[in-house]
Amino acid sequence: MNIKKITGKIKKITDLSKTAKEISIVLSEPLEFIPGSFVNVFFDINGEKVRRAYSISSSSNDHESITLSIRLSPTGTVTPIFWGRDMVGENIELMGPLGLNTVNKMNQDKIYLFAFGIGIGVVKSIADYFTNIKKVDSLTIISGSRSEEEILYNEYFKQLSDNHKNVSFSNVVSRGTPESNIRVGYIQDFIGDYDFNDSDIYVCGQEKACNDLVAKVDSLGHTNCNFFIEGFH
Ligand SMILES: Cc1cc2nc3c(=O)[nH]c(=O)nc-3n(C[C@H](O)[C@H](O)[C@H](O)COP(=O)(O)OP(=O)(O)OC[C@H]3O[C@@H](n4cnc5c(N)ncnc54)[C@H](O)[C@@H]3O)c2cc1C
Known part of the structure; x- marks a missing residue:
């Protein structure tokens, strides 16, 4: 380009x-x-x-x-x-x-997109690519926000997962309220059941959050898994 x-x-x-x-x-x-x-x-x-x-x-x-x-x-x-x-x-x-963390380098059929805060913006552009331009077997998106009020582009991602069987989308908030059914914690608290073998993992947001999540994925073990880390600083 x-x-x-x-x-x-x-x-x-x-x-x-x-x-x-x-x-x-x-x-x-x-x-x-x-x-x-x-x-x-x-x-x-x-x-x-x-x-x-x-x-x-x-x-x-x-x-x-x-x-x-x-x-x-x-x-x-x-x-x-x-x-x-x-x-x-x-x-x-x-x-x-x-930028170096671009979709042309993501060649696996299993894609994870993890976004902290405003990092969900670029994930929106990437998710558009993997649903409208290049199809993959599975696209898992998790957005981590400070609170329910700070969840961004929720409708966009909800529609994407409603309209594409291979897309899953969920939210995590670090500060929840008792009335809400949104999971409370950090993204890395909810990834224990995923199979990260043969996958591409894109992580975006504040550098510390990205690094903590990558450390959790590493601790779970994986083979043939590529990380794309866009740390904002
Ligand atoms: C590749 C990349 C992509 C990015 N994409 C996005 C994006 O899509 N959306 C987005 O919102 N941001 C993004 N960012 C971050 C963005 O570039 C800015 O850093 C951000 O918007 C803050 O800019 P600012 O001028 O308002 O704050 P800055 O003036 O840069 O200050 C940021 C923070 O640092 C503190 N600070 C400043 N100077 C010092 C100092 N000397 N000592 C201690 N603390 C200090 C400030 O008080 C403030 O809290 C990206 C960054 C990178 C590297």
Whole structure:
């Protein structure tokens, strides 16, 4: 894929939860990307150019526009801007596609996609690929969120598993409520029954969470299993 520096116009911003937004960007020229890719986004902040990486959360079938799914870091430099003013109509500079953990390297017929927090954004793009572009025998998706209110893209994934027999989707929350029937804990607390032999495992989210999950998979034992770890930092 050609890495390009292009301009994008923010077309729409959708609240996914109190702390997550989906940014829809129309591109100045078509961008081909492989699901799992990210772009670098450049912002002018107080006369300084600041760069941040964001994974593409939209389908790779659309080359004219992309979405980025962004979580607020309240004390961060860039993300509070999206909560502070309406950025619809503004132009931003992008560079991409970038990244090594892309679906063209996932060749097994058994795929696991584990997403912590906002990592579910790129998993949405990858799941689109494995349901609309390349079929696999089984696609298991688990989303780990802080609380029920912070579960993102739930309807999208529920529909995906309703419409595809080979797709399973479930949520785990680290802080649950007694009324809810959603499993409480971390993703790695609920993977003991999976068969990880001959599988590709994609893990995305905060680096520590990703590493803890991979350690749990390793402790369960597996052969011919490939990890694709996209740790946000
Ligand atoms: C490959 C990749 C893909 C990514 N994809 C996504 C994505 O899809 N969605 C997403 O939301 N994020 C993603 N990220 C993370 C994203 O790039 C930003 O890091 C994130 O949005 C925070 O940016 P910020 O400018 O708001 O915060 P930053 O200014 O970068 O600060 C982040 C945190 O670090 C703290 N901090 C800053 N400086 C210091 C310091 N000197 N000492 C101690 N603490 C400090 C801040 O207080 C804040 O809590 C990705 C990162 C990578 C590497």
